[in-house]
Structures are given as structure tokens and as C-alpha cells.
Amino acid sequence: MTAARGSSPPADTGGSGEWTDAEPGVRRRIRIAQGSLMLMEVEFAVGAAGYEHRHPHEQISHCVAGRFEYIVDGASQTLRAGDSVYVPGNVLHGAKALEAGTLIDIFTPIRHDLL
Numbered sequence: 001m002t003a004a005r006g007s008s009p010p011a012d013t014g015g016s017g018e019w020t021d022a023e024p025g026v027r028r029r030i031r032i033a034q035g036s037l038m039l040m041e042v043e044f045a046v047g048a049a050g051y052e053h054r055h056p057h058e059q060i061s062h063c064v065a066g067r068f069e070y071i072v073d074g075a076s077q078t079l080r081a082g083d084s085v086y087v088p089g090n091v092l093h094g095a096k097a098l099e100a101g102t103l104i105d106i107f108t109p110i111r112h113d114l115l
Helices: none
Strands: 026-034 037-044 049-053 058-065 067-072 075-080 084-087 093-097 101-108
Touching (some): 058 075, 067 101, 075 084
Antiparallel strands (some): 026 037, 037 101, 049 093, 058 084, 067 075, 067 093
């Protein structure tokens, strides 16, 4: 992804958007990390899980494809293509792929631990 006209170039994304393995059946790549925002694409095989965890960053997860069980602070919901969910900072959350699919995760501030 390139920076919009008139904006500064993207931050070092820790691999120029290369795919990295996260959990079994889950891979991710940082598409852009600039200013105080970061956008990451995450692909899941059917049954794969992004295990429950927490971090200080606010997050929005957007389902591009597939179907997911998404848990935020103990409450479960189903995400389908076109659905999004907000995760406040320091709140326990995770996702399990009910079908193979893709999530777009947006974080603020940037997750330097993933760069």
C-alpha cells in the first residue's frame, strides 16, 4: 500500500507487508503503520483461533470474508463479511474462524510489538 498524496511515507512495517505466522492456521501482514494508526490483514483457516488476549491499544476488527466467533470481554458474537467490532484497550478478546476467512484489524496507537 502506498501513502496518500501529500502524506508522509508509511512507518517501517517490520517486513514490508510480508506474511508472518501468528497462531496455528493464522497468518498476518501489516499493510500500513503511519501516524497513530496501524492496519493489519489477518487470514484464518477454518477452526483457527486468535487466542484471547489483551493489549493497551484500541482495535476495530472488520470481517472481509468468512464467519467468526468473536469474543469481547466474555460476550460472544458472530461476525460475517461486512461486520465490524470495536475492542477497547486492555479488554480481553479473541476470534475463532467458523469458516476460513479474513479480518482487517485497525489499531491505535501503532502496535510496535508487531513491527
